[in-house]
Amino acid sequence: MATKTAKKSNRTQGEDAEAGRSGAIGRGFEILRALRASRAPLSLTAVAEAIGVAPSSAHSILTQLLAQDAVRQDEDKRYQLGPVTFYVGAAFSRGSAPYRSTWVELVDLANEFSVIGALAVPWESHHLILQSHRAGSSDVDVPFGGRVPIDAGAWGKVYYAFSGAEQPAKLSAYTQHSVVDVRQYAEQLEQVRENGYAVDDSEVAEGIGGVSAPITGNTGYEGLAALIGSTGTLEEIDQAILGRRLAAVAARASLTLGDSSRMRLFGNP
Numbered sequence: 381m382a383t384k385t386a387k388k389s390n391r392t393q394g395e396d397a398e399a400g401r402s403g404a405i406g407r408g409f410e411i412l413r414a415l416r417a418s419r420a421p422l423s424l425t426a427v428a429e430a431i432g433v434a435p436s437s438a439h440s441i442l443t444q445l446l447a448q449d450a451v452r453q454d455e456d457k458r459y460q461l462g463p464v465t466f467y468v469g470a471a472f473s474r475g476s477a478p479y480r481s482t483w484v485e486l487v488d489l490a491n492e493f494s495v496i497g498a499l500a501v502p503w504e505s506h507h508l509i510l511q512s513h514r515a516g517s518s519d520v521d522v523p524f525g526g527r528v529p530i531d532a533g534a535w536g537k538v539y540y541a542f543s544g545a546e547q548p549a550k551l552s553a554y555t556q557h558s559v560v561d562v563r564q565y566a567e568q569l570e571q572v573r574e575n576g577y578a579v580d581d582s583e584v585a586e587g588i589g590g591v592s593a594p595i596t597g598n599t600g601y602e603g604l605a606a607l608i609g610s611t612g613t614l615e616e617i618d619q620a621i622l623g624r625r626l627a628a629v630a631a632r633a634s635l636t637l638g639d640s641s642r643m644r645l646f647g648n649p
Contacts, residue, residue, distance in 0.1 A: 403645040406429055408441050408450075412465065412553060415451065421458035469525070473510040476501060478595045478603040479523065481633035483511065486605050490515040490623060493607065493617055495590070498522050501603035504516030505530050510603070520588055520610055533558070534580035534592040537565075541572040542594035543601035557582040576642065577625035579619055584637060589614050595629035605630050 414430035415422060422430065428438035442459060445451040449462040473479055479500045490497030494516030494589075500507035506527035514522075528535055531552055540547050545571065551560045559565050572578045577593040590608035594601060607626055631642040 415461050421454050421460040423458050475598055476510055477637050479510055481636045482605050485629045487513045495607045495609040496522050498606045507535050518609055524610055531549035533583035537572050537578035538592045538594045538604050543567045554584050555582055555586055579621035587611050591626050594636045595628045595630050596639040
């Protein structure tokens with residue numbers, strides 16, 4: 381009986397998921413994702429093809445999105461994202477735990493060392509960049525709203541060291557400097573847990589490096605803070621000092637979010 385109930389429950393969940401994708405709201409979000417992924421505005425036909433529906437169906441949903449300013453049309457009647465998407469997305473960023481607890485101190489630290497500060501949260505097997513701040517004249521671009529694979533470079537090391545997720549059995553090579561030996565990677569994760577930060581030297585993109593530190597709360601891993609720069613810029617900075625400073629910022633942020641385990645006690649309680 382329990383097995384039949386479980387199968388029925390799983391079937392219901394699958395049906396609910398399919399209904400969510402095929403309903404008007406689900407299709408609307410598919411359209412927003414398609415426009416987000418495109419480098420140029422899309423025609424009605426292109427939108428319909430992207431989400432697998434007839435042009436008439438796509439037009440009906442687009443009309444509703446236009447009324448909400450979620451999409452806009454250019455002079456050629458092609459569609460692109462509208463301002464309400466930024467309005468809603470910006471509220472998500474500002475309301476997130478990493479932003480509320482970390483952003484001001486991270487900006488100060490980025491300004492002090494003339495590097496880029498960035499905040500990110502885990503989402504869909506990636507880290508989603510919530511916000512970034514450029515200090516100095518770096519030629520490195522870290523656009524907010526961008527995504528980095530969850531296992532990439534120092535960001536991946538921070539994630540696997542502090543999120544509780546199991547280390548991958550196979551590691552991805554993004555550059556020739558990426559760590560792909562699982563034993564070496566496990567040793568580095570232990571070092572990250574001990575130090576409170578991870579270092580990246582061209583492991584995700586050639587000529588770019590930095591340090592990352594986890595932001596945790598009473599419910600676990602919330603995201604990360606990072607300081608990023610070109611390898612030329614970072615050669616002039618002691619990355620151990622940079623890492624320790626960032627780790628201190630992240631530890632204080634984590635304390636405000638309910639995780640006191642990251643703070644090191646000085647003196648008697």
